[in-house]
Amino acid sequence: MATLSPTTSEALCAAIAEAASKHARLEIRGGGSKADIGSPWGGAREVDILDMRKFAGIVDYDPPELVLTVGAGTPLAEIETLIAAKGQMLAFEPWDHAPVFGRAPGAATIGGVIAAGVAGPQRLSMGGARDHLLGFEAVSGRGEKFVAGAKVVKNVTGYDLPKLVAGSWGRLVALTQVTLKVLPRPRQQATMIIENQTPQQAHAAMAQAMGSHGEIAAAAYLPAAVNNGRAATLFRVQGFAPSVDARCGFLPRLLKDHGDVLRLPDADAARVWTAIRAVAPLAGSAALWRVNVPPSGGCAVVAALEPLGARWFFDWAGGLVWLTFDGDAALVRAAAEKAGGHAMLVRGPEGLRARVPGQHPRSKGVDALEARVRRAFDPAGVFETTRFGDVHAN
Amino acid sequence: MSLIMPAPDRNVLDRRDEIIAALKVIVPGEGVITETAALRPYESDGLTAYRQPPMVVVLPSTVEQVSAVLKWCFENNVKVVPRGSGTSLSGGALPLEDAVLLGLSKFNRVLDINYADRTAVVQPGVTNLAITTAVEGRGFYYAPDPSSQIACSIGGNVAENSGGVHCLKYGLTTNNVLGVEIVMMDGEVIRLGGRHLDPAGLDLLGIVVGSEGLLGVVTEVTVRILPKPETARAVLLGFPTVESGGQCVADIIAAGIIPAGMEMMDKPAIHAAEAFVKAGYPLEVEALLIVELDGPAAECDYLIEEVAAIARANGAVTLRVSQNDGERLAFWAGRKAAFPAVGRISPDYYCMDGTIPRRRLPDVLKRMAEMSVKHGLAVANVFHAGDGNLHPLILYDANQPGQLERAEAFGNDILRLCVEVGGVLTGEHGVGVEKRDLMPVMFTETDLAHQQRLKCAFDPALLLNPGKVFPQLHRCAELGRMHVHHGKTAFPDIPRF
């Protein structure tokens, strides 16, 4: 296992083309914060690491245009600091996975965040990584540099390849540069809390709030078991002060039948959302699953798995269930499917990850289509490291 | 007409009767249209400069029928052009002489509404506005609002990734669609996405949206619905120069405000609109700006003052704040009628759709004025100012020899300019046939080949809506082999089709 660290697109093209001609495989890596997701390499062929961190730096940033172009290897933290200084944010709330695996944060790169489709609690109201990637420059598995999308916020010229590349886990292209939509950072945030609800009650309260004029930015539920014995249903509202105040006044009236709605002190609120975003309530080494379902499906998932020992919490108003479960993985997948969604194995011991695919298996038709799409970008399977399922023969 | 489409397949044209007979078996009754007169309404979409009667129109009403039609066409090497309501402004639904036109108008039912999950499942022929109509009784709406929303279908919106005046804040179609069912050219039916967020694997939904009918026929759409904002207020602003109007837009965004809508009109557009609807627009200003804020009343009241202050600081000579919904709608009346207003002062107009970085607006308008002189045709501009999406309307008269060609040449110059200043060919109307031949202005051969190989993954025989979006039809085998060394060696010039 060698590590390649090209510094120019030309060198990157050459490295990928050479790997393709030798039938070698490349694991594209940024900060490595998510390296423990997916199957440990079990492929017959050698896997080399393609380190993208040399493609770093701010290329263009014009705050009023709401557009930021950076090298894909730029650390997420550096970008956040830069745009926060201009009162802006990445609205999909990307985060660093390192602590999930007990490692120190700080290494995550924007390229890795995009390739893994990482988003935080605000995904609920503001969209995910896919919705904020406007354009990119990359080298495909053919060893060819190309661009897609654009550097303006509104564009429908050609296929929307940025959507495809966001969440593609390094299986289509090596991203060298990304153009992101940035948005104004809210002037004020407030979090309202209802305590001691059951999951069903929390779901009902969240559904009502989401369908109201409360303009909820994020909604989560921490059951007592992961929140020091006190269940918490949390609603984040944000924006300009008069609006935030009005909505904080409105929510207790709206939700009066659900219980007392109180305002959480700001410091506590900041702490709890940071924890939720980074899945801190489920820290440890137990197998960690990320279950995406329609919000109304969350309760059924936990009802099936909690009696068997699962610990969990809801984000995205119930549409994202984080859960730790050391029982049969097939039960998690079955519960997710039954609720109309899917489950990803995010953390687990090597043995488990070798046996259980990281991504939820797709229907036969979608699986075949995905394979054809991957081959369109990567005909030699350079980026197929066996990390996510089978390798196409070549 | 300067447009070159793929040469019709003689063999297919000769088999027309056989093809019609086969379609009638799959779609019995009225669903197959063959008479010359009855085909005429389908001969163009919203880009009426291009016309071509289809070989035959088929209007299936079930997914099984769509699948069987596509499978039969696939097995018999017959091309298919999907069509929703036919309002495309880029010729995406332009028929081909040797293709079956597959209309989705019978897929007009709302299938399911789930208020707890805030989703609606609809058939593709449901109009954009009908989704809102179906959910507004409960205080919800579907956010993307193309001006054509009373007519255009959600299937067409998905295909074009359509936007509207509110997409700065609420996103384009792609940001509001959660799932689709599509039928691929070989008849296979697959579902992408669902009622949850984010896919298990590749985001194939993300590329189907905006694929202009080239990847699959959309037979069901799941959209996100939102609670209707509590209030909306607008401010009408007039500026003595385009620069000051543009600076006002930049300052509003720099102040952290993302308005629900922010529309600009230049002087010719203001005059045309005012003459048509008497909205009370100031006629002496160079740029008119409508800024709409929506949300909680407390927020609108606060932000309207902020916006007014920013406008004053930028030298606004007109500043009117809507005091009620009637006034707000009156501000919009002129903007909403801008297209027909221009249609009144000119026999024909040609609507462009480029996007530019907003900071380049004054420069772009200046150069557009120069082009207007060069081509001898007037132009009026309406502009989604918040996101830099320009809609120049080129005024011409198709009955005057040469004017259409000049209008097209002018339009192409504008789009080249958009790309030159860092923008794109189309912000919401799609490439279709209209901007197809300009794609190389924005993308290299290598860029385009990476897009076209995606088409091969869905439709390797290139039978679904060929001749749209891409200037050259490369066979998939050829694309597979094509190799560009160090991104330089472009493959030799292959003639258009």
Ligand SMILES: Cc1cc2nc3c(=O)[nH]c(=O)nc-3n(C[C@H](O)[C@H](O)[C@H](O)COP(=O)(O)OP(=O)(O)OC[C@H]3O[C@@H](n4cnc5c(N)ncnc54)[C@H](O)[C@@H]3O)c2cc1C
């Ligand atoms: C007056 C006017 C105003 C407009 N304003 C706007 C605007 O504000 N914003 C905007 O974005 N657009 C606007 N448009 C453009 C147009 O309305 C949109 O592009 C719309 O989405 C097209 O929908 P349609 O149903 O008419 O599709 P069609 O015109 O029938 O088809 C458009 C494309 O979609 C494909 N297609 C249609 N249905 C399907 C399906 N079910 N499956 C697969 N492919 C399909 C067709 O093959 C074609 O390529 C406007 C048009 C007009 C005439």
